[in-house]
Amino acid sequence: MAGVAVSTTINGDSVEYLCQPDETLLDVLRDRLGLTGAKEGCGTGDCGACSIILDDRLVCSCLVLGAEAEGRRVETVEGMAHGEKLHPLQQKFLEHAALQCGICTPGFLIAAKDLLAKNPDPTEEEIRFGLAGNLCRCTGYDKIVRAVQDAANVMKGA
Amino acid sequence: MRYIRPLSIEDAVGQLAGAAGPAAILAGGSDLLVRMKGGFIEPDLIVDIKAIEGLSEIRETAEGFSIGAAVSCAVLGESAALKKAWPGVVEAAKLIGSKQVQGRCTIVGNLCNASPAADSVPALVAAGAKAVVVGPSGKRTIAVEAVPTGPGRTSLTKGEIIEAILLDKRAPRSGDAYLRFIPRTEMDIAVVSAGVNLTIDEQGVVKAARIALGAAAPTVLLVEEAAEALIGRKLDEAALERLAKVCSGACRPIDDKRGTIEFRRKVAGVLARRAATTAYKRAGGK
Numbered sequence: 001m002a003g004v005a006v007s008t009t010i011n012g013d014s015v016e017y018l019c020q021p022d023e024t025l026l027d028v029l030r031d032r033l034g035l036t037g038a039k040e041g042c043g044t045g046d047c048g049a050c051s052i053i054l055d056d057r058l059v060c061s062c063l064v065l066g067a068e069a070e071g072r073r074v075e076t077v078e079g080m081a082h083g084e085k086l087h088p089l090q091q092k093f094l095e096h097a098a099l100q101c102g103i104c105t106p107g108f109l110i111a112a113k114d115l116l117a118k119n120p121d122p123t124e125e126e127i128r129f130g131l132a133g134n135l136c137r138c139t140g141y142d143k144i145v146r147a148v149q150d151a152a153n154v155m156k157g158a
Numbered sequence: 159m160r161y162i163r164p165l166s167i168e169d170a171v172g173q174l175a176g177a178a179g180p181a182a183i184l185a186g187g188s189d190l191l192v193r194m195k196g197g198f199i200e201p202d203l204i205v206d207i208k209a210i211e212g213l214s215e216i217r218e219t220a221e222g223f224s225i226g227a228a229v230s231c232a233v234l235g236e237s238a239a240l241k242k243a244w245p246g247v248v249e250a251a252k253l254i255g256s257k258q259v260q261g262r263c264t265i266v267g268n269l270c271n272a273s274p275a276a277d278s279v280p281a282l283v284a285a286g287a288k289a290v291v292v293g294p295s296g297k298r299t300i301a302v303e304a305v306p307t308g309p310g311r312t313s314l315t316k317g318e319i320i321e322a323i324l325l326d327k328r329a330p331r332s333g334d335a336y337l338r339f340i341p342r343t344e345m346d347i348a349v350v351s352a353g354v355n356l357t358i359d360e361q362g363v364v365k366a367a368r369i370a371l372g373a374a375a376p377t378v379l380l381v382e383e384a385a386e387a388l389i390g391r392k393l394d395e396a397a398l399e400r401l402a403k404v405c406s407g408a409c410r411p412i413d414d415k416r417g418t419i420e421f422r423r424k425v426a427g428v429l430a431r432r433a434a435t436t437a438y439k440r441a442g443g444k
Contacts, residue, residue, distance in 0.1 A: 004161055021161035021204060022194060044192045045259055057232060057261035063191045064262070065184070067161045068206060111257065132344045133256020 008069040010035070011079030019066035026050045028066035029076060037077035037106040041135070048134035051107040052076050058114040060133075077106035080113065088158070089113060089151040098147035100138035108134050112148045120156055124149065163206040167213075167292050167321055170205050175294045175317030177203045183319060184208075185228045186262035188255060189271040207319065216240060222327040224290075227266040227320055231278075232257075234265065244325055245440060246334030246353060246433075250281030253338065256345055266320045272306040275348045275373040279306070281336040283370035283378050284353035287325050293318035303370075306377045329366075332357040333440025335433040338372065339417075339425045348373045349417040352405065352429035354437040356388070362443045364388045369401070369434070373417075374409040374426050381408045384430065393438040401434055402427030 003018035010033070019028050026043075029035040029052070041047035043062045050061040053075035080087040089112050092098070099105045108131060115122060115130040122130065127148050128141070136144065164170040174181050179202030182190055193199045207213055213226040216237050223240055231251040234240065241248045247265075254263050254277050265278045269289065279302065287302045294317040302323070305312050314320070338351035351372035357365045369384035387400040406427035413419050 021159045024191065043195055045188055045255065048256065048258055051258055054261070057230065058257050059261040060258040062195075063186075063188050063259070065161065065187065065191070065204070065206075067163075068184075068187075068208075070163070114257070129344060130257060133258045 004067040006067060006070045008072055008074060010074045011076060017066070021065070021067055023066045024062050025052070025054075025064040025066045025069055025074070026061035028069075029061060029074075032066075035076055035078050038110075039103050039106060041103065041107075046135070047104070047107075048111060049104050049107040051110045051134065053110060053114055056117075058111055058133075075110070075113075077109050080109060087113070088154045089116070089148065092147040092151040092154065093144070096143050096147035096150065098139060098143040104134060104136045104138075108136070108144055112151070115148070116152055116155060121152060122148075159200075159202055159204065161204045161206065163209045165209055165211065167207075167210050167319065170207055170210060170319055171292055171294060171317050173203065173205055174319065179203065181205060183270075185264045185267050186230060186259075188259050188263040189267060213321065220327070221324070223325040225265065225323045225325070227264060227322060229264060230261055231263050231265065232260040235260070240325075243328045244285055244334055246336045246355065246437065247278070247281045247285050247287070247325065250336035250353065251278045253277045253336075265323055269302060269305050269323075270312055270314070270320060272308070272310050272312050272377075273347075274306075274309055274376055274378070275351070276306075276378070277336070277338060277348055277351065277372070279378045280351050280353035280370040280372035281334065282323065282353075283380050284336075284355040284368045285325055285334055286355065286368055287323050289320045290322045290324060291318050292321045297321075299324065303378055303380050308376045329357050331359065331441050331443075333437040333442070335436035335440065337429045337433045337436075339429060341416075347416065350374055350409075350411065350422040350425045350429065352426060352433045354430060354433040356393075356434065356437045356441050356443075358438065358441045358443050362392050362438075364391060364393065364397075364438075367434075369405065369430055371405060371409060371426050371430070374411050374422060376410075379408055379410075381405055381430075383408065388434065393434060393443060398431045398434065402431045405430040 039049040041049035182201040334355040338348035340346035411422035
């Protein structure tokens with residue numbers, strides 16, 4: 001199989017790669033580019049562990065082909081912190097212990113980032129609905145919701 | 159396998175029509191990639207239609223709306239004009255999957271995946287929506303309900319692509335609504351569902367009605383007798399009772415892990431009744 005040559009932007013950097021036509025963007029990120037933040041939970045768009053932002057839209061990278069990223073903008077969890085300085089969401093997830101095993105965390109962080117970008121002052125219900133596409137089997141969600149609320153307050157004040 | 163991203167619909171149709179092996183159309187991919195991963199389909203050719211001019215747009219025309227095949231449900235849900243004119247269609251489209259899936263999934267994909275439980279399809283059928291089909295022998299416009307022919311099957315032939323969904327301009331005093339039953343509050347597949355679209359006169363008498371049921375038969379059901387139960391009357395208790403009875407009777411559901419035949423029949427009537435009440439209010443009826 002001939003590879004597909006792709007030029008794209010990931011976390012602000014121009015990136016070029018070759019991928020197979022049936023290879024998902026998740027596999028490209030993890031296996032070809034070493035960006036292992038996005039996780040494969042289900043591989044069928046149900047768990048949200050592979051969430052990324054593609055041209056300002058939250059998507060599951062397991063449901064996107066690597067070839068489709070041509071000319072587009074990809075944001076992953078690796079782009080959230082600035083050097084040593086964590087994104088407020090990351091900081092609040094730590095402070096609220098909003099994670100245990102951590103597999104779902106990058107997906108939650110990206111989904112929460114997208115949520116707050118579109119709705120900087122969400123209600124608890126809006127947060128719960130907004131994050132319904134992300135599954136966590138450890139924390140039971142309450143700590144995650146509180147971390148997102150706290151981060152929203154910090155970001156509003158910034 | 160080959161992946162191509164044609165820039166014109168003619169090129170896309172030509173590539174699909176000329177494909178020797180199995181070929182698949184890719185818009186949002188939220189069904190296609192899952193089917194590929196599960197080994198249910200192994201296409202030799204994937205035709206990504208998102209770069210085709212106009213397919214990612216919602217256009218407001220003199221006749222109404224044209225929703226391109228590559229418009230994601232997230233984008234559709236942000237269209238204030240569409241939400242105002244066809245709130246039932248928009249609320250149905252917004253029920254498909256999670257935020258992540260909404261960012262990718264399309265109503266044309268929902269239609270062509272041909273699941274009996276597709277959320278947007280009953281709302282589109284109730285709305286009298288049409289599909290613009292482009293193929294090797296030209297363009298045709300067909301009713302949305304003519305697309306699915308059974309679970310996972312459509313009437314589309316080799317090389318054909320649905321380019322857009324058309325919704326009419328709204329008559330005054332019209333409203334639509336869609337409801338589904340799921341055992342959770344979010345992120346589930348309809349056990350049974352109902353879409354209702356009404357136009358009323360100044361006195362609140364129903365002038366026109368279309369009622370469609372989802373997950374109640376192998377394909378979406380347009381229940382004409384249910385429309386007859388409403389037309390010429392106000393939406394009073396007797397009309398609603400009759401509507402529910404007719405809808406329950408029209409169902410041909412299956413028993414499965416998500417619901418029994420008996421349950422689906424009953425709930426189809428309940429949902430039709432509730433959706434009709436909402437549609438009536440949206441039309442300005444009291």
